[in-house]
């Protein structure tokens with residue numbers, strides 16, 4: 001059989017395969033570059049950028065948990081100015097589509113970031129981290145449908161590249177938020193971000209994370225992420241990027257079958273910096289083994305019971 005085709009199109013972006021890094025797990029790519037050839041990926045997603053630099057939360061900021069990890073990094077990043085000046089030129093050399101992930105404390109801040117990135121060569125799309133507290137309202141953007149709609153609309157107005165809100169799983173019904181993002185004009189959706197959790201050291205009686213709560217990621221969250229991708233795929237007609245606990249090609253195929261058009265690999269990169277490439281090769285091997293000529297044929301192709 002001919003080599004399977006791994007190319008996908010997502011919100012007008014042409015990707016040579018459906019695998020991306022997940023925001024915050026490969027920094028600005030230079031950290032992983034000595035270990036993994038990121039040019040071989042479909043796209044690279046960079047750490048969330050805010051208007052001003054942030055030092056993030058005090059340590060301890062990560063803790064290992066069964067089949068996963070908790071983190072509370074607190075959006076440590078260099079800020080938009082240093083990103084444009086010092087990081088983007090290096091990222092551009094990868095010659096791979098770049099999704100720049102942004103976060104703001106107000107709708108205006110999100111729109112301002114979008115304006116600063118508008119027309120900048122190398123920026124293929126904006127991913128919106130909406131798992132951030134709204135300073136005026138106190139609620140996370142991503143847990144409130146009206147705020148989600150407003151922030152997506154404001155970024156869409158300020159930007160000509162595809163806008164991809166990244167959904168928080170810390171909600172009662174993710175399809176409501178997904179629909180609100182679609183109503184705001186989203187071109188695609190990324191899901192999921194981390195699940196809120198707590199870990200305590202029983203001996204010292206202290207929380208394992210300075211801020212007490214942290215975001216759970218890794219294989220432990222994969223069934224939850226798959227459920228959410230499947231639910232959103234049933235109800236919102238937008239391309240989806242599936243994220244959560246992907247370590248192997250077969251994990252990624254599960255997300256494609258549930259309805260995702262592409263996937264991101266995050267925590268697995270801490271175990272093996274080549275994990276996103278291993279996932280890509282694993283998808284190709286799966287396709288070859290199962291006679292799948294085009295990876296797009298897997299999207300939403302889960303068989304119902306009895307089929």
Ligand SMILES: Cc1cc2nc3c(=O)[nH]c(=O)nc-3n(C[C@H](O)[C@H](O)[C@H](O)COP(=O)(O)O)c2cc1C
Pocket residue numbers: 022023024025047048071073075101129166192193194216217218219221243244245246264265266267268
């Ligand atoms: C250490 C760490 C830092 C992260 N930082 C960000 C971030 O800055 N912005 C963001 O949108 N998601 C961030 N995430 C969430 C991941 O992009 C991803 O959505 C989540 O970890 C689930 O995927 P995984 O199980 O493959 O890691 C971070 C995750 C980890 C583990």
